Amino acid sequence: MSESTPASPQGAYIVRGLPRRVLPDLAWLGGCSNSAGWPGPASRRRPITHEPCVAYLILGAQKTVMLDTGHFAHWHSLEGQIEQMLQGRTLDYVFVSHQEIPHTGNLGRLLGKYPQAKAGGDVRDYHLFHPEIALERLVPMRHGEALDIGDRQIVFLDALWKDLDSTMWAYDTRLKMLFGADIFGYIHQDDENICGTMLHEMSPELAERASERAALPFFGLRQRSQTSRVAAFRRLLERYPVEIITSGHTAPIMAGMTAQIIEKMLAKLDSPTEGPRYLQS
Amino acid sequence: MCSSIHRRGVLGGMSAAAIMTLLRSNYAAALQPPAAQALATRQSVTVLIPNRLYRIGCTVPAQRLSWLAEDIPGGFEPLNAYLLIDQQNAVFIDMGAPIMLPAIREAIDTVVGSRRAWASYTRNEADCIGNMGWILGSCPDPTLLFGGAGGILEWINDPAVSIMEVRDFLGRVPIVESRNGTTNRIGELSIEWLDAGLKQMLMTQWAFEPSSGCLFTSDAFGFRHLRSADQSLIVETARRLPAPQTVARELVARMHWMRGANYPDVLVRFETIFAERDVQMIAPVHGCIIRGRAAVRAHVRLMLEAMRLASEIPSEEETRYV
Numbered sequence: 001m002s003e004s005t006p007a008s009p010q011g012a013y014i015v016r017g018l019p020r021r022v023l024p025d026l027a028w029l030g031g032c033s034n035s036a037g038w039p040g041p042a043s044r045r046r047p048i049t050h051e052p053c054v055a056y057l058i059l060g061a062q063k064t065v066m067l068d069t070g071h072f073a074h075w076h077s078l079e080g081q082i083e084q085m086l087q088g089r090t091l092d093y094v095f096v097s098h099q100e101i102p103h104t105g106n107l108g109r110l111l112g113k114y115p116q117a118k119a120g121g122d123v124r125d126y127h128l129f130h131p132e133i134a135l136e137r138l139v140p141m142r143h144g145e146a147l148d149i150g151d152r153q154i155v156f157l158d159a160l161w162k163d164l165d166s167t168m169w170a171y172d173t174r175l176k177m178l179f180g181a182d183i184f185g186y187i188h189q190d191d192e193n194i195c196g197t198m199l200h201e202m203s204p205e206l207a208e209r210a211s212e213r214a215a216l217p218f219f220g221l222r223q224r225s226q227t228s229r230v231a232a233f234r235r236l237l238e239r240y241p242v243e244i245i246t247s248g249h250t251a252p253i254m255a256g257m258t259a260q261i262i263e264k265m266l267a268k269l270d271s272p273t274e275g276p277r278y279l280q281s
Numbered sequence: 282m283c284s285s286i287h288r289r290g291v292l293g294g295m296s297a298a299a300i301m302t303l304l305r306s307n308y309a310a311a312l313q314p315p316a317a318q319a320l321a322t323r324q325s326v327t328v329l330i331p332n333r334l335y336r337i338g339c340t341v342p343a344q345r346l347s348w349l350a351e352d353i354p355g356g357f358e359p360l361n362a363y364l365l366i367d368q369q370n371a372v373f374i375d376m377g378a379p380i381m382l383p384a385i386r387e388a389i390d391t392v393v394g395s396r397r398a399w400a401s402y403t404r405n406e407a408d409c410i411g412n413m414g415w416i417l418g419s420c421p422d423p424t425l426l427f428g429g430a431g432g433i434l435e436w437i438n439d440p441a442v443s444i445m446e447v448r449d450f451l452g453r454v455p456i457v458e459s460r461n462g463t464t465n466r467i468g469e470l471s472i473e474w475l476d477a478g479l480k481q482m483l484m485t486q487w488a489f490e491p492s493s494g495c496l497f498t499s500d501a502f503g504f505r506h507l508r509s510a511d512q513s514l515i516v517e518t519a520r521r522l523p524a525p526q527t528v529a530r531e532l533v534a535r536m537h538w539m540r541g542a543n544y545p546d547v548l549v550r551f552e553t554i555f556a557e558r559d560v561q562m563i564a565p566v567h568g569c570i571i572r573g574r575a576a577v578r579a580h581v582r583l584m585l586e587a588m589r590l591a592s593e594i595p596s597e598e599e600t601r602y603v
Contacts, residue, residue: 013435037435039427039456073435099347101407101436124347127320128360128378129407143601158598164481165537166347219483220538223547232599239602 012037013053013073017196019081022252026175026244027085029078030054030070032195033102048190051215052249053102056179057085058172062150063092067170067179068248072105079113090114093147095154096121097181098167099129103248108132120147121156122166141168155240159183160229161218161269177244184265185215185249200255211261214268215249226269233266322357322510324383326364326392329515329562329570334493335364336514336570337388339381343506348535348567350527357507359514360408360567363497364392365490367469371396371420374472374488374497375403375566379411386415393420399467401426401459402433403477403486403499408566410436417454426459428474429484461486477501478551479588481536487554494561496554502584503568504531516569519579528587533594540596548588555581 015031022028032050036043055070055078064086070078082091091114096104098121108130111117119126123138141147143158152174159167163182170179188194188210199207245253245261253261321339329336343349343356362377362385371393377385389398398420402409413436417423427433459465461476470490477485479501488497504523505516533540555577563571563580571580 011435039425039433040458099407101405101410105407105436122347124345125408127345128341128380129411131321131380158601160598160602162537162598164347165534217483218538219481220536220542220544223538223544224540224542228599232602235602 011073013071014050014195015074015077015081018054018077019085020196021085022198022254023175025059026177026252027057027059027081028054028196028246028252029057029066029081029085031074031077033071033073034190036190049187050190050195051185051187052195052251054246054248054250056246056252057082057091058149058152058154058175059086059089060149060151063147064089065093065095065147065149065154066091066110067095067246068097068103068181069094069106069110071102072109075106075109078106079109082110091117092149093117093154094119095147095156095168095170095179096123096126097159097169097179097248098122098162098164099125100163103181111137121168124166143168146173157236157240160233160236161216163217171240171242175244176241177246178240178242180245180247182215182217182248184245184247184253184261185217186210187213187215196251198251198255199253199257199261207257211264214265216268221269230266230270237262321360321380321383324381324387326384326388327514329363329495329564329572330493333366334490334495334562335366335388335392336564337362337364337381337384338377338514339384340507340510340514341380346567348500348503348531349506350530350534353506355508357510357512358567359507359569361565361570362388362409362412363495363564364388365470365472365493365495366392366396367467369396370399370468370470372399372401372426372467372470372472373416374401374564375409375499376400376412376416377566378408382412382415385412386419389416389419395421397421398423399426399457400424401428401472401488403488403497403566404482405429405433405436405484406482409499424455424457426465427456428459428461428486459486475554478554479532479536479547479584481538489558489560491559494559495564496558496560496562497564499566500535501565502563502571502580503535503565504528504587505569505571505580507569514569516571516580517573517576519575522579522583525583525586525590528583529590529594532587532591536591537596539588539591540594542592544588544592548585551588552581552585 012034014034020028036048053071056067058065096119111133118137118139120139120141123140126138141156146153146155155171157169159169161183167181320341324339327336338361340357340359343353343358360381363374365372400416459474461474464473473489475487477487485499560577561574
């Protein structure tokens with residue numbers, strides 16, 4: 001058996017360029033996973049790849065909401081990022097997309113830090129993973145139900161592409177923003193230096209390259225035609241017009257790029273040869 | 282939380298276990314009592330094969346669990362991790378959800394003892410790695426068996442430990458690869474790692490240990506539940522099996538992708554896994570353990586039938602957007 005104990009261990013979860021206040025009421029938080037920090041020989045894989053592991057903070061007129069909690073391994077930075085972006089406000093709600101550690105691993109710490117906050121979504125299983133959270137703070141929300149935070153609603157939606165069966169998406173009615181959990185995630189390379197950068201801030205060539213490497217962690221993509229789901233997504237867009245795309249693994253997609261990125265992703269999903277691609281987080 | 286620079290100077294020469302002991306003594310007083318802990322009962326270590334294989338776990342009400350097709354009123358669900366031992370070594374196959382930490386602690390005290398500890402996981406989800414921090418920090422000479430990708434040592438979620446101190450595990454806990462298609466020989470134990478025969482998450486492993494005949498199946502085969510709190514955790518009979526349609530509905534509650542899908546290759550591979558190995562026990566992360574060749578054969582046949590039926594169950598999310 002090969003055994004390795006790194007002489008100079010490098011963390012696999014880094015923070016560059018974040019947090020950012022994207023809009024007055026939207027903050028982008030978190031960091032990236034970094035393949036150079038993986039245990040053992042995997043750390044020597046080249047090129048070094050990153051994947052965003054991010055969360056978002058919506059600052060409503062009356063209440064604040066985090067969309068997912070970010071990866072547990074980023075908490076060392078994330079805690080301060082949240083405080084910085086809240087600017088003295090408290091955190092009122094956490095939307096939990098699904099119970100996977102990169103998305104909701106910080107739930108216990110968040111609800112411990114903000115003792116009045118509640119988590120909403122498909123909240124099954126969280127009592128097993130966070131026994132420190134009082135059950136009444138885990139609020140089941142179903143498809144179509146919404147949270148009113150003063151100047152907008154956060155609508156809970158059944159995800160069309162699910163990492164776990166319980167996966168939900170969220171829609172901000174004021175920003176017209178969809179938070180898509182694992183959909184619209186992208187992997188970039190360390191040497192591209194685009195951590196904390198949005199597509200519309202890159203050169204067209206870099207943006208094209210960055211939006212090619214979609215991460216599609218959905219086992220079963222090849223086993224079923226995605227045409228009906230793509231059609232359902234288009235119907236979702238009619239009901240919930242989207243101007244900003246976010247997810248747990250992407251920078252905000254906005255500023256005129258949303259429509260083309262959506263079409264690019266739907267074309268990938270509807271391709272008979274496209275299969276699941278490992279999400280490296 | 283702490284003066285990290287000074288603390289790192291103090292901790293610089295300490296083992297991972299010593300670090301965790303020191304930190305727990307400092308932070309324990311700050312912990313809130315676990316609110317949901319009362320839901321877990323039968324925190325225990327169960328002998329499956331004396332001096333070889335142990336089940337570690339608890340039971341919880343069969344409600345609010347995402348892998349169930351629906352709540353089972355009055356029912357209970359075992360949550361499981363496993364420990365393979367010989368005289369020198371103790372290998373965790375999965376490390377359980379945080380709610381079963383009392384059982385993990387009992388296993389460390391009563392079974393691991395002074396043995397060298399090895400920690401492996403079939404999936405990097407909280408029901409498999411929930412107690413990884415405690416195990417790596419409390420057991421003697423821990424080694425991590427690593428089959429996948431990602432910085433797993435930084436996934437440790439122990440609310441008693443500052444994240445900066447968790448990162449001190451880096452460089453202190455040896456890593457041994459346990460990739461699919463390989464076998465680790467650990468003392469008298471020989472553990473084969475394989476890609477899961479049925480999975481939802483891309484990076485899911487199964488493990489097979491020939492001396493026990495035990496196949497560790499992660500989130501598959503978890504469809505045998507407890508009708509009462511005191512019912513046996515081990516199913517040893519091929520009688521009174523659930524109906525295939527019932528199992529199929531539960532399959533798609535977890536393996537969502539099967540709905541409306543076509544997967545002959547998955548079925549062939551699933552069958553091959555059992556044809557190529559003398560599986561005498563099936564050990565899932567949740568649900569009852571299935572023991573005995575006859576019971577295993579019957580449950581494998583049932584799973585195959587249910588897997589075929591699962592493809593006929595439609596997905597619902599598309600109908601929500603009309």
